Structure formats: structure tokens, C-alpha cells
Amino acid sequence: MAIIQASRAPAAPTLSSSASAIEVRGLRRTYGRGPSAYEAVRGVDLEVAAGSITALLGTNGAGKTSTLEVIEGLAPATGGTVSVLGLDPVADRGTLRRRTGVLLQRSGFSGDLTVRETLRQWGGTLTAPRPVDEMLALLSLHERADVRMLALSGGEARRVEVACALMGSPELVILDEPTTGLDPESRRAVWRVVSDLRDGGATVLLTTHYLEEAEALADRLEIMHAGRIVRSGTPDEIAEGHPSTITFSGAEDLPRDLAGVTRIVRDHGRTTLETDALQRSLLDLLSWAQHHEITLEHLDARTASLEAVFLSIADGTEPGSPR
Ligand SMILES: Nc1ncnc2c1ncn2[C@@H]1O[C@H](COP(=O)(O)OP(=O)(O)OP(=O)(O)O)[C@@H](O)[C@H]1O
Numbered sequence: 287m288a289i290i291q292a293s294r295a296p297a298a299p300t301l302s303s304s305a306s307a308i309e310v311r312g313l314r315r316t317y318g319r320g321p322s323a324y325e326a327v328r329g330v331d332l333e334v335a336a337g338s339i340t341a342l343l344g345t346n347g348a349g350k351t352s353t354l355e356v357i358e359g360l361a362p363a364t365g366g367t368v369s370v371l372g373l374d375p376v377a378d379r380g381t382l383r384r385r386t387g388v389l390l391q392r393s394g395f396s397g398d399l400t401v402r403e404t405l406r407q408w409g410g411t412l413t414a415p416r417p418v419d420e421m422l423a424l425l426s427l428h429e430r431a432d433v434r435m436l437a438l439s440g441g442e443a444r445r446v447e448v449a450c451a452l453m454g455s456p457e458l459v460i461l462d463e464p465t466t467g468l469d470p471e472s473r474r475a476v477w478r479v480v481s482d483l484r485d486g487g488a489t490v491l492l493t494t495h496y497l498e499e500a501e502a503l504a505d506r507l508e509i510m511h512a513g514r515i516v517r518s519g520t521p522d523e524i525a526e527g528h529p530s531t532i533t534f535s536g537a538e539d540l541p542r543d544l545a546g547v548t549r550i551v552r553d554h555g556r557t558t559l560e561t562d563a564l565q566r567s568l569l570d571l572l573s574w575a576q577h578h579e580i581t582l583e584h585l586d587a588r589t590a591s592l593e594a595v596f597l598s599i600a601d602g603t604e605p606g607s608p609r
Pocket residue numbers: 317318324326344345346347348349350351352353
């Protein structure tokens with residue numbers, strides 16, 4: 287069974303809110319040996335504050351899952367140190383399993399059991415599982431409760447896996463892409479469950495490819511690229527210093543001197559203005575459009591976005607990001 291989960295041990299020491307639930311220093315992880323060896327994690331430092339949600343973001347192959355697997359105690363580090371709830375994830379794996387809920391990127395349950403049977407069986411491995419009906423309701427699965435796992439859609443199966451990872455009310459939750467494949471409504475349901483866990487004092491470390499999810503959910507972001515963490519901070523801290531954008535279609539001949547605009551990009555009939563003075567640029571643009579009776583179709587204005595930072599990291603133009 288690929289999901290590892292157990293409920294909180296009654297006697298487990300609790301961390302004060304200022305303590306780190308996870309501390310990673312100089313983590314390295316290499317696959318293989320000799321000339322074909324590949325270093326997927328190249329010196330990662332990471333601190334996850336107790337009672338917070340941290341999102342680990344990154345390009346494909348950045349090393350997120352490789353990092354999580356060491357934190358989860360599933361793989362040894364090639365170098366560096368990892369402390370989880372003050373313990374060693376490999377040597378103290380038994381203790382940590384009782385206090386931690388883990389959702390792997392790829393999980394597997396028997397296809398023959400129904401959703402309810404799967405949750406009941408999983409709950410049987412936990413010290414103090416939340417009731418099956420409560421988990422079904424939380425993840426909007428009650429209508430699928432008596433359906434066999436093999437008949438579920440990908441998104442439904444993922445919600446069952448999330449339910450299992452959270453069923454023991456763990457004090458630390460590590461979720462590898464919990465909402466991949468979920469529709470927007472289900473994704474928001476998972477966000478609510480994860481936020482509620484944090485509000486109840488749990489610590490959450492998750493990976494995601496959805497930037498809006500990271501922005502909406504996480505207290506702190508860690509962006510990985512090519513085996514290293516290249517940016518850390520709150521979403522606002524990370525976006526700071528990057529341009530805001532105004533996008534629209536339907537107006538080709540723009541004036542050259544729009545206030546605050548630093549760059550104009552045209553792509554497939556859509557125009558993007560980058561600006562360091564969003565309000566002034568918008569005012570100038572709208573006055574010009576009104577004066578010339580031009581309709582700006584699909585007008586969208588947004589402050590400096592995480593997306594812009596992420597894309598500049600991915601294409602190697604962000605200062606400090608390895609190519
Ligand atoms: N068992 C393995 N043997 C060799 N290389 C591996 C192995 N597992 C992962 N890798 C490589 O290590 C790198 C990091 O992989 P990892 O799965 O940690 O990235 P990720 O950030 O989680 O990516 P994604 O967002 O695509 O899931 C990738 O280049 C991957 O091909």
C-alpha cells in the first residue's frame with residue numbers, strides 16, 4: 287500500500303508554534319553510481335515552521351518528490367541532515383509514522399474494495415481514526431461510497447487517497463501533488479480541509495504545480511529548480527520587484543508612451559503590458575481607449591504575479607536561478 291499514515295501518538299511531544307517541524311540542511315540525493323549517477327537534489331536547505339502550510343513548487347524534475355521522499359524516511363539522503371518533528375526520518379520512522387500523514391505522488395489501493403471499505407480498512411491501521419462518514423463528507427465522496435475503487439475517476443480516487451492521508455488527524459502532513467487531476471470544486475474542498483488542519487495546529491508541507499493553489503493556501507513558498515531552492519518567502523515577498531501586467535485583445539495600435547509601461551508583448555492577438563505602476567498605466571490605457579472608442583476585449587489587470595517569477599525561473603532569466 288503506497289500511502290503511509292498513522293494517527294497522532296497520544297504521548298507525542300508537541301512542538302511550540304515557533305519551532306520548526308521540519309529542518310533540512312544541505313540535503314543531497316543522487317540516483318545511481320559511477321558515470322551514470324544523477325544528482326537530483328543539490329544542497330537543499332528548508333525549514334517548515336510548526337503550524338504552517340509550506341508549498342514546494344518547481345519545474346518538472348526539479349527534485350521536489352526526491353526531497354519529500356527523504357523527509358518521509360522513504361529514501362536515505364546522499365548528504366546533509368534532515369530532522370522531522372525533532373526526529374530522524376529513517377532511524378525514527380516507526381514513531382514518525384504514528385504522527386505523520388503522507389500522500390505519495392502515486393498511490394495504489396486495491397481496485398476491488400469500495401470507497402467505504404477502503405477507508406474502513408485504512409482506519410483500522412490507525413490509532414484514532416476520524417469516522418469514515420466524516421471523511422466521506424469532507425472530501426465529497428458520500429455519493430461514491432459504495433463504488434469499487436477501480437470504477438472511480440482519477441480525481442475521485444485521488445480524493446480517497448487524500449482522505450486516507452488525513453484520517454488520523456496527523457500533526458504533520460506531507461502531500462505530494464494532492465490536487466493534481468481534481469476539478470476546481472474538488473480542489474477547493476481539499477484546500478479547505480488542508481487549511482482547517484493548519485488552523486487546528488497541524489503542519490503541512492505540500493507540492494503543487496498550481497500556482498494559484500500555492501498562493502491561496504500556503505503561508506510560505508519554496509521554489510525549486512534543478513535540484514536547488516531558488517526562491518523562498520511569502521507569495522508577496524516572492525513576487526516583489528516583478529512587473530504587474532495588463533492583458534487584453536482587440537487593440538493593435540497602442541500609444542508608445544503609456545504611463546508606467548516597461549514592455550509590450552504581443553502573442554496570438556493578445557497584448558500584455560508590463561508595468562511598474564499598475565494604476566497609472568490602467569488609467570492611461572482606459573482613457574486612451576475611451577477617447578478612441580476602442581473596446582479592449584478580455585481586459586485583465588493583475589499585480590506582480592507568482593506566475594511571472596515562476597516562468598523567469600523556468601527559462602533561467604530569474605537572477606540566481608541555475609539554467
Ligand atoms: N529512481 C530514479 N532514478 C534516476 N533518476 C531519477 C529517479 N527518480 C527521479 N529521478 C530524476 O530526478 C530528477 C528529480 O525528480 P523528482 O521526481 O524529484 O522531480 P519533481 O520536482 O518531483 O518533478 P515533477 O514535478 O515532474 O513531479 C528528475 O530528473 C528525475 O528524472
